[in-house]
Amino acid sequence: MAVHLSSALRRLAMGLSINNPYTDEIRQNFPQAFDQAVLLKPVLENQYQIQMNEDELAFTSLHFEVFFERHSEDARLSVVVVCSSGIGTSQLLGQRLAKTFAQELRITRIIALGELLATPIKESLVISTIAIKGLSVPVIEVSPLLNRHDIGIIRQMITEQPTPTNHLVALLQPELTIVTQEQLTDQGAIELICQRLIDQGYAKPTVVQAALAREVLASTALGRVALPHADSQLITKPAIGLLIAPQSINWQHNDKVQLVFFMALNETVHGQMRAIYHDLDQLIETPRLLKQVAQASDGTAALAILAQLNQKN
DSSP, rough: HHHHHHHHHHHHHTOOOOOOTTHHHHHOOOOHHHHHHHHHHHHHHHTTTTOHHHHHHHHHHHHHHHHHHTTOOOSSEEEEEEESSSSSHHHHHHHHHHHHHHTEEEEEEEEEEHHHHHHHSSSSSEEEOOOSOSSSSEEOOOOTTTHHHHHHHHHHHHHHHHOOOOHHHHHEEEEEEEEEEHHHHHHHHHHHHHHHHHHHSSBOHHHHHHHHHHHHSSEEEETTTTBBBBBBGGBOOEEEEEEEEEEOOOOOGOOOOEEEEEEOGGGGGGGGGGHHHHHHHHHHHHHHHHHHTTHHHSHHHHHHHEEEEEEEG
């Protein structure tokens, strides 16, 4: 990022700017990274007396996205492999498991039974070439050569794992969900949902002006969805407020927004940020659900529709 900003600042100081044909795609696919670039914008503009447009912000946000990807949590099921035979066979089994279940399993250790029993088991699953009983986690006994029957059993175990938490839905609250037929501006929509957050004890009164100020830096609209937010220090309890406007809200850049998710998040959910934005991206990429939520008669119906994000569409 430092290398990129060095050349970008020199270019902007001379009044030059590079067109970014992927700005809209970057804003939609990497909203968290784009927001970090937006927060950096006033710092750079004040210090170097330049003006950064959204094309430049999109380029900068890619560096934040690389950082987030590098430090993101691995969602695969953690596994310890236990073998009674030689080290060669153990490694062969580990390699076959890693190749066959690359997207589902993360092998953390390949050890002998004695070591397994002598150390705490932090993994979610034990795959073993010998029978083991009395452990606190599930055990699957397989052949050292990992035959088709073994693969089928492991796949069934993976399928039976509890459905991952929908982090987006978990933060939505009925008392923070508003359905309105009013003709609103983007400012009016932000003021309405912020006031609900304040009244319900989720945010401090200054959240309104902070959210409006953030919107001035760059629009948070992504097509029919907008994601306004404010400084995390103004949030007393993490939640996501939802404003549904079937008649559409005239947002910046002539966007017609129907769903406003106010991201009232603070440090208590810092570790869930990637998962929250992943669920939002899944929603944005599911036009059928977006349309159904926009047409919901009330907040309860809207949240019931959003719960479908965990289901196969």
